[in-house]
Amino acid sequence: MDNKLEYIFQKDKIGVGKRKQSVARVFLIPGEGKIIINKVPGEKYLQYNTTYLETIWAPLKILKLEKQFDIVVLAKGGGxxxxxxxxxxxxxxxxxxxxQQNRSILKPYGFLTRDARIKERKKYGLRKARKAPQYSKR
Known part of the structure; x- marks a missing residue:
């Protein structure tokens, strides 16, 4: 087990992804196709939501590698x-x-694009980022 953990936590075998407030550090280990997120089985962590599970498996399915690797994830922040x-x-x-050849396969599907949309900061004089107090003429 120890040598498996050493294999996981090597710097060159990590993929970092970000979206909104969340950051995920992803590790791949040779296995039979399990997901472990924050030491919890992936299905349980994602509340058995098939859409979430399909989203995660999509890059591996396109490359036809879904039964060759286990996915270990350390995720924090966001929903x-x-x-x-x-x-x-x-x-x-x-x-x-x-x-390196996987890049040309995954790029057209948009899997390598970082979604830059994040919550806009609140400005002074406003109630939220853009919502202003109601204007009263009299």
């Missing part, structure tokens, strides 16, 4: 949707790092 998308980005980046 489940943000974490799922950050895991997908980290996984795609890791696959490109492992095999």
């Amino acid at each position: 489940l949707t943000g974490q799922t998308d950050s895991i997908q980005l980290g996984l795609a980046r890791l696959l490109c790092k492992m095999e």
Whole structure:
């Protein structure tokens, strides 16, 4: 088990993905196709939501590698949707790092694009980022 952990936590075998407030560090280990997110089985962590699970598996399915690797993830921040998308980005980046030709396969699907939309900061004099107090003429 110890040598498996050493294999996981090598710097060159990590993919980092970000989305909204969440950050995911993704590791791939040879295995039979399990997901472990924050030491919890992926299905349980994502509340058995098939959309989230399909989103994570999409890059591996396109490369036909879904039964060859186990995915180990350390995710923090944000909600489940943000974490799922950050895991997908980290996984795609890791696959490109492992095999350079994967980049040309994954890029047209948009798996390597960082979604830059984040919450806008609140401005003074306003109630939220853009919502102003009601204007009263009299």
